[in-house]
Amino acid sequence: MTNDGFVSADAIGAKDTGTEESVPHVRADGFSVFYGTNEAVRQVDMDIPTGMVTAIIGPSGCGKSTYLRAINRMNDLIPECHTKGSLRFDGQEVYGPQVDVVALRRRVGMVFQKPNPFPKSIFDNVAYGPRLSGTRNSGKLAEVVERSLRDAALWDEVKDRLKENALGLSGGQQQRLCLARSLAVKPEILLMDEPTSALDPKSTARIEDLIAELRGTYTIAIVTHNMQQAARVSDFTAFFYEGLLIEFGETKQLFTNPAEEQTEDYIRGRFG
Amino acid sequence: MQLSTRHVLDRAFSSLGIVAIALMGAALVLLLGPIVIRGSGALVFRGTVEHRRLMLELFQRGDAEELDEELALARKAREPLYEKIAECEADLKSLGFARRREVRGALHELKEVMRELLGPAPGTPKPVMPRDQYGQTRWERAELKLKDVLFIEKWDYSDPTQMGKKTLAPRIEDFKGTPLETNGFFTYAETHLDEMLRPNWTFYWQFLTDRSYDAHFFGGIWPEMLGTFYLTFGAMLFALPLGVIAAVYLTEYAGAGPIISGLRVCISTLAGVPSIVFGLFGLAFFINTLGVSSSKSVLAGSLTLGLLVLPTVIRASEEAIRAVPKTYREAALSLGAGKWHTVMTVVLPAALPGILTGLVISMGRAAGETAPIIFTAAVSVGQPLKLGQVFSQPTPALPWNIYNLCTEHEAVDEIRHVQYGMVFVLVGLVLLLNTAAIILRARISKKLHG
Numbered sequence: 001m002t003n004d005g006f007v008s009a010d011a012i013g014a015k016d017t018g019t020e021e022s023v024p025h026v027r028a029d030g031f032s033v034f035y036g037t038n039e040a041v042r043q044v045d046m047d048i049p050t051g052m053v054t055a056i057i058g059p060s061g062c063g064k065s066t067y068l069r070a071i072n073r074m075n076d077l078i079p080e081c082h083t084k085g086s087l088r089f090d091g092q093e094v095y096g097p098q099v100d101v102v103a104l105r106r107r108v109g110m111v112f113q114k115p116n117p118f119p120k121s122i123f124d125n126v127a128y129g130p131r132l133s134g135t136r137n138s139g140k141l142a143e144v145v146e147r148s149l150r151d152a153a154l155w156d157e158v159k160d161r162l163k164e165n166a167l168g169l170s171g172g173q174q175q176r177l178c179l180a181r182s183l184a185v186k187p188e189i190l191l192m193d194e195p196t197s198a199l200d201p202k203s204t205a206r207i208e209d210l211i212a213e214l215r216g217t218y219t220i221a222i223v224t225h226n227m228q229q230a231a232r233v234s235d236f237t238a239f240f241y242e243g244l245l246i247e248f249g250e251t252k253q254l255f256t257n258p259a260e261e262q263t264e265d266y267i268r269g270r271f272g
Numbered sequence: 273m274q275l276s277t278r279h280v281l282d283r284a285f286s287s288l289g290i291v292a293i294a295l296m297g298a299a300l301v302l303l304l305g306p307i308v309i310r311g312s313g314a315l316v317f318r319g320t321v322e323h324r325r326l327m328l329e330l331f332q333r334g335d336a337e338e339l340d341e342e343l344a345l346a347r348k349a350r351e352p353l354y355e356k357i358a359e360c361e362a363d364l365k366s367l368g369f370a371r372r373r374e375v376r377g378a379l380h381e382l383k384e385v386m387r388e389l390l391g392p393a394p395g396t397p398k399p400v401m402p403r404d405q406y407g408q409t410r411w412e413r414a415e416l417k418l419k420d421v422l423f424i425e426k427w428d429y430s431d432p433t434q435m436g437k438k439t440l441a442p443r444i445e446d447f448k449g450t451p452l453e454t455n456g457f458f459t460y461a462e463t464h465l466d467e468m469l470r471p472n473w474t475f476y477w478q479f480l481t482d483r484s485y486d487a488h489f490f491g492g493i494w495p496e497m498l499g500t501f502y503l504t505f506g507a508m509l510f511a512l513p514l515g516v517i518a519a520v521y522l523t524e525y526a527g528a529g530p531i532i533s534g535l536r537v538c539i540s541t542l543a544g545v546p547s548i549v550f551g552l553f554g555l556a557f558f559i560n561t562l563g564v565s566s567s568k569s570v571l572a573g574s575l576t577l578g579l580l581v582l583p584t585v586i587r588a589s590e591e592a593i594r595a596v597p598k599t600y601r602e603a604a605l606s607l608g609a610g611k612w613h614t615v616m617t618v619v620l621p622a623a624l625p626g627i628l629t630g631l632v633i634s635m636g637r638a639a640g641e642t643a644p645i646i647f648t649a650a651v652s653v654g655q656p657l658k659l660g661q662v663f664s665q666p667t668p669a670l671p672w673n674i675y676n677l678c679t680e681h682e683a684v685d686e687i688r689h690v691q692y693g694m695v696f697v698l699v700g701l702v703l704l705l706n707t708a709a710i711i712l713r714a715r716i717s718k719k720l721h722g
């Protein structure tokens with residue numbers, strides 16, 4: 001734990017190791033994200049259970065992406081963005097004063113809305129992360145690249161053209177490549193920010209199959225606009241509305257018998 | 273708006289565009305045409321036997337025996353002329369005192385212009401200046417010189433209300449009553465120029481690789497080309513890293529404070545400062561204050577040129593870096609790359625084509641700028657420099673020498689071809705640099721975008 005922790009060594013002592021087994025992978029306690037004075041995520045209490053697929057749904061601008069991007073601190077890129085409350089990853093405060101953001105991000109993989117492979121070769125895309133963490137040995141790199149591409153179900157399609165530019169792939173292939181790129185750094189949790197919104201139905205189905213395959217190995221949090229998708233792939237679902245977490249529960253239960261009226265209205269398509 | 277109106281507007285706009293492009297094309301042809309035609313005259317021309325003698329004596333080029341034979345033939349063709357002059361000289365005694373003085377003066381002038389045409393007369397001591405040691409090396413110059421032998425330029429001031437008028441008077445009139453009037457000297461000169469100078473089509477490619485002799489009278493422009501290379505690459509060596517680093521700082525690290533926006537204004541202003549001001553600044557700062565070299569040097573010139581193109585490089589790099597999609601940065605950061613690492617491995621490679629475009633523009637500018645190097649690097653005549661000498665030695669350079677030749681050279685009319693050649697080579701050089709950079713850019717761009 002000490003080696004891959006993202007809090008610098010002298011802060012480790014402060015961590016309560018005794019409760020590690022019982023805590024969910026990500027836990028938010030009264031967690032808020034502000035853009036300037038606008039509170040985009042409002043005092044959310046939400047857990048993302050380890051090894052499960054958690055879907056976050058809600059209408060545009062409800063704060064679901066903001067919440068997701070808070071977990072690996074991608075919101076840091078936006079000036080004027082600050083947080084309140086507690087967000088813990090593996091029991092450690094993500095926004096704590098001694099957090100090494102780079103180390104944190106290595107443990108949290110992310111797949112974005114639009115496929116964003118680097119303008120490099122397919123191999124270099126996947127090898128980017130491992131190289132970052134100091135893997136130079138070409139045999140080892142090739143091994144990692146092959147494993148990651150196989151995990152992302154892309155290996156058979158690209159094994160003969162690893163040296164070609166990744167931008168030559170189709171949109172669906174690019175997104176799977178991005179997934180492989182994330183998997184190559186062996187993250188503990190995968191954040192997916194509407195990963196299929198730019199893809200055709202066939203590619204979407206492949207990504208969903210992949211999510212099902214990766215379930216158990218990784219903790220997965222997926223933000224989606226598509227309620228059928230949430231129902232298909234997730235174990236738990238959270239419904240956000242105007243920055244508030246309205247409802248969180250097992251997917252089956254939430255979709256068949258929502259506790260809140262707003263949730264029901266949304267999943268019945270009465271607004272959104 | 274009516275459909276027909278839209279059609280008319282569309283057509284008017286597209287035809288305006290075509291006219292603009294056609295005008296640009298015509299301007300390009302008008303500009304480049306003469307440069308290419310007259311400039312290539314420095315390399316391809318009808319060289320006379322004097323040219324070949326020059327090549328052998330100054331550059332040890334050509335076959336000595338062959339040349340000896342040719343020279344013998346030429347000398348034989350010239351012999352009658354010198355004999356006829358000697359005949360006239362011998363006849364001087366028969367003239368009256370005043371006339372004798374007149375004819376002696378005219379003879380002196382004739383011999384002078386003969387030397388310019390054919391080189392020193394047989395039996396006279398070798399002149400000191402290389403330019404006096406050879407006759408006309410180029411046929412078209414020889415034909416002009418022949419005119420000087422046959423005619424005297426006179427100015428007619430008879431009408432006081434008008435500017436003086438140039439007239440050509442036959443030189444033969446100066447020699448009335450002497451053997452030169454009757455012994456056919458002038459007709460012989462006019463009709464036998466070909467045999468006396470034996471012109472041949474010559475491809476003098478060594479124009480590009482020879483050093484110059486006697487202030488560009490003879491030889492090539494290698495020192496100038498080399499100097500231009502040194503100055504341009506030196507300028508890029510300073511401007512490129514500095515400019516890219518500044519651009520990275522401005523785009524990736526700097527905040528939005530008033531100091532930063534002030535800095536941006538400064539950079540824009542710097543881009544508009546006249547180049548002569550940069551030249552003076554270079555002299556005052558790099559040479560006088562910092563003392564990078566005791567006097568003009570390639571180093572000081574490169575620094576000045578680098579400073580001149582720095583704003584362009586910064587601007588272009590900034591634009592290129594800004595154009596890199598945000599998603600690349602997000603992807604790199606999400607994989608655990610630090611900011612610096614993201615810039616180095618993702619942002620800069622993706623911005624490289626744009627940065628190269630800025631480089632192309634600035635390289636062309638640096639190669640062609642004259643004013644910044646007048647005070648900091650350029651001399652009108654010099655040896656080709658070795659790499660180690662660039663820190664302390666000044667150099668000739670194409671843009672400065674073009675200016676220098678056409679304004680300050682004592683006999684610029686004699687060597688117009690050198691001047692045109694320099695312009696030709698400079699334009700070609702810039703074109704070559706740009707083409708290379710554009711090809712490089714296209715290749716990188718292709719690599720980036722699959």
